[in-house]
Amino acid sequence: MPTITAIEKVKRKARFDVYLDGVLALDLRLDLTAIARLKVGLELSTERLRELQAEDQRLSAIEYALRLLAMGPRSEKDLRDRLKRRGLRRETRGGCDTGA
Secondary structure, X not given: OOEEEEEEEOOOOOEEEEEEOOEEEEEEEHHHHHHOOOOOOOEOOHHHHHHHHHHHHHHHHHHHHHXXXXXXXXXXXXXXXXXXXXXXXHHHHOOOOOOO
C-alpha cells in the first residue's frame, strides 16, 4: 500500500500537497487533511485515496454553491449548471436527481 512520505502546505491557499512514496498524489483542503488525520507514515489504500478525492470535491462544490448563494438568490438549475461548468461530477453536485 502507498505510504504518505510528506505533507506540504500550498502557498497562499488553505490546501496541502500529499506525497505518496515520494510522488505528489493529492492536493487536499486544509480541513479535510485534519479531519482525515493524515500524517507521514500512514498507509492509504486506493479506495481511501478515492474517498478523500471525492470528499475534497464535495466540500469544494458546497463552498462554491454557498458563495454563489451569498451573492443572491439562485435557482436549483442555475446552481447545477454552474457546478457542471466548473467540472464537478454529478455524484459530487448532489444526490437529488431532478432530470437536470
